Amino acid sequence: MSGLLVVEGLGRRYGDLAALDGVGLRVEAGARHALIGPNGAGKSTLLNLVAGSLRPSAGRIHFAGRDVTGMAPARRARLGIGRTHQHPAVWSSLSALDNVLVAGRRPWGRLRAGGRARALELLASVGLDAATGTLAGSLSHGQRRQLELAMALAGEPRLLLLDEPAAGLAPPEVELLAGLLAALPDTVAVLLVEHHLDLVYGFADQVTVLHSGKHVHTGTVPETRSSPEVAAAYAGVAP
Ligand SMILES: Nc1ncnc2c1ncn2[C@@H]1O[C@H](COP(=O)(O)OP(=O)(O)OP(=O)(O)O)[C@@H](O)[C@H]1O
Numbered sequence: 001m002s003g004l005l006v007v008e009g010l011g012r013r014y015g016d017l018a019a020l021d022g023v024g025l026r027v028e029a030g031a032r033h034a035l036i037g038p039n040g041a042g043k044s045t046l047l048n049l050v051a052g053s054l055r056p057s058a059g060r061i062h063f064a065g066r067d068v069t070g071m072a073p074a075r076r077a078r079l080g081i082g083r084t085h086q087h088p089a090v091w092s093s094l095s096a097l098d099n100v101l102v103a104g105r106r107p108w109g110r111l112r113a114g115g116r117a118r119a120l121e122l123l124a125s126v127g128l129d130a131a132t133g134t135l136a137g138s139l140s141h142g143q144r145r146q147l148e149l150a151m152a153l154a155g156e157p158r159l160l161l162l163d164e165p166a167a168g169l170a171p172p173e174v175e176l177l178a179g180l181l182a183a184l185p186d187t188v189a190v191l192l193v194e195h196h197l198d199l200v201y202g203f204a205d206q207v208t209v210l211h212s213g214k215h216v217h218t219g220t221v222p223e224t225r226s227s228p229e230v231a232a233a234y235a236g237v238a239p
């Protein structure tokens with residue numbers, strides 16, 4: 001089966017609500033794939049299902065040729081699925097450096113003895129070289145997002161799931177983020193959930209659109225921009 005991540009017929013119900021309804025998605029190795037859609041479309045649900053923090057009601061998830069549908073999140077992380085969250089998840093009382101070191105030393109982490117130099121390198125790569133000793137709780141919201149990216153990269157993922165990394169960022173911070181995303185190594189495939197469409201269209205080579213839990217469209221950026229189905233999904237919604 002080709003495709004680093006292959007999702008088939010994926011569904012998740014909450015009582016009567018189909019948060020995700022029979023969605024298929026394929027992310028190739030090294031791809032820049034964006035997942036967009038109005039609020040409540042099911043984007044975070046899909047990321048949580050792929051990361052394993054949520055169990056599906058239907059469908060299968062294959063990663064790197066293995067069926068990971070029933071696999072615990074830590075095992076998936078060990079296989080190379082890294083993520084950031086819609087609300088940044090960092091340890092406030094630890095320094096930025098310690099956050100990356102701890103993230104890298106989790107059971108699935110690959111930062112071993114001597115990982116300090118690598119952690120500093122990762123912090124520099126996300127623009128936090130001047131804040132390595134700062135407590136995460138004292139960082140700005142944008143800096144916490146940068147830190148979470150460094151923490152995810154410490155696991156050396158082959159697939160990085162990013163849930164709204166630009167949310168709450170000021171325009172100059174969004175520009176910084178765009179630069180960071182553009183500089184990610186092409187050994188890492190990215191599945192980017194984002195409402196900031198300028199960022200998406202500047203970044204992605206494939207765009208998938210969800211609406212009310214259903215797959216609406218997958219295509220290139222020009223195909224997505226000119227798709228009537230995508231326009232209809234966003235009709236009446238300020239994207
Ligand atoms: N724990 C839950 N219990 C009940 N309903 C939920 C739960 N989590 C999500 N939902 C519902 O599932 C649907 C999809 O939610 P999801 O968070 O995946 O949307 P989203 O596309 O990420 O939206 P946003 O852009 O606002 O983050 C929404 O209708 C949401 O209210």
Ligand SMILES: [Mg+2]
Nearest residue numbers: 043044045086
């Ligand atoms: Mg969401």
